[in-house]
Amino acid sequence: MYQSLTYLQVALAGALVLVNGALSAVLQLRLERQLAIAAVRMVVQLLLVGLVLRFVFAHSSWLLVAGLVVIMSGLATSAAVQRPDRVYTGMWWDGLMSVVIGGWTMGLFAVFVVLRVHPWYQPQTIIPLMGMILGNTLTGISLGINHFTDSIVGERDQIEAMLALGASRAEAARPSLSKAIRTGVIPTINGMMVAGIVSLPGMMTGQLLSGIDPVEAVKYQIVVMFLISSGASLASVAAALLVYRRVFSASHQLQSWILRERGK
């Protein structure tokens, strides 16, 4: 049932980019150059990923799989910390820690508790699974950091008033933390709400295309949805708490000056 694609078939689909280009030219959107770069980047990136994955799958070594997961985690961290409007020294490390707490915990849970794959480092399972988990984790992290730092800066006077009246740092930060964590978690709840209605999730689509029984594909997708929603939530909470420990000193002082506008 699975149908292998020839490069000619891929090229035929690629020709569709010309439709986009023509639209841009006719409507004078001036997007032709960006479109061309994006299309070439996408093809090159995916081909490279395909080659790397083929190599990793063929060798099936735990060192290779672990190395790839570490690289993916680093890239997810960089993507997550590039989104918030404010930056601070040590943000990348907080991002990485949140990726580890949210993403790796879910990855380990999936491999050792839910799926119990043999060997545990089976790359065909771990790599795509971690890709999906980390992709959602980074959204949770960036939302958590962005909303918490926004709230700290926007409500600085109220927070300081609470501290001045004897609130501990945890008591003064609680409203901001709650808001930030809610915002970080809501996309995953929304994602679960519409799963299968608005569109079929990517992994399930892939499995259906490769000929797997739809109910089996759905079961996998349910597992993945729980993993990514829990991973994103955990990472969002971890990110907000790590920022909290930076902006509030152990002596219950607000150090909002550590937060800088991006680019300043």
Added chain:
Amino acid sequence: MILRSQLLPTLTAAPCQSPRLLIEARNLSRRAPGQGALLFQGISLSLYEGDRLALRGPSGAGKSVILRALALLDASDDGEVLWQGAQIAPAEVPNYRQKVIYLQQRSAMLPGSVADNLRLPFAFAASSGKSYQEAQARSWFTRLGRSDDFLTKNSRDLSGGEAQLVALVRALQLAPQVLLLDEATSALDLKTATAFHQLLTTWVADRPSSQGQDLPLGRALVWVTHDEQQLVSLSNREINIAGGCIK
């Protein structure tokens, strides 16, 4: 008098009729975070019960940042703040801040009514054993010229001056020993400001009731203002600040 010439080394060494030491700042210095500009340097002062200490000086002299340092709201780069001669451990800071309350110039209100704002600090762990007393709050607001329904007013609808009154009552109800007032009447009309001063003068003179202590610890306040008349009427000590240093 600028500074007391000698600090009392311990409380027990002081005769009971002498004013007892509340806050002692030793050689405090602070630079602006990141920029490195000097905010204040070598600040040493002692605050005793009964003191109504005014910090005088031109705008930008460092008065407000010194008040914040005394409230431990900002970390000093150098020096230390002692409470009754003892160091304050990080975990003790919230308790210290209920004894030594800083009132900022632009009093921040939280969403809700005036009563909600008054109840807020009683939710903090440091307020354990204290409870909101509405009758007491009404009595203070009456003295400040506000009617009974003021408690139900939404904090969004408060003027700057009214917010300063709420901030004062919100602090007083926690029974602090020291108030650090940063231009705390800047938005008040003359009549209300006078009532505010009278309330504070009475408050400092009143000695809180004690349980098991022969002579309860008295109160004090530190006052930052540019109003000369306020300085004369409210303070019994002055310190001049210029360029972040005591002159």
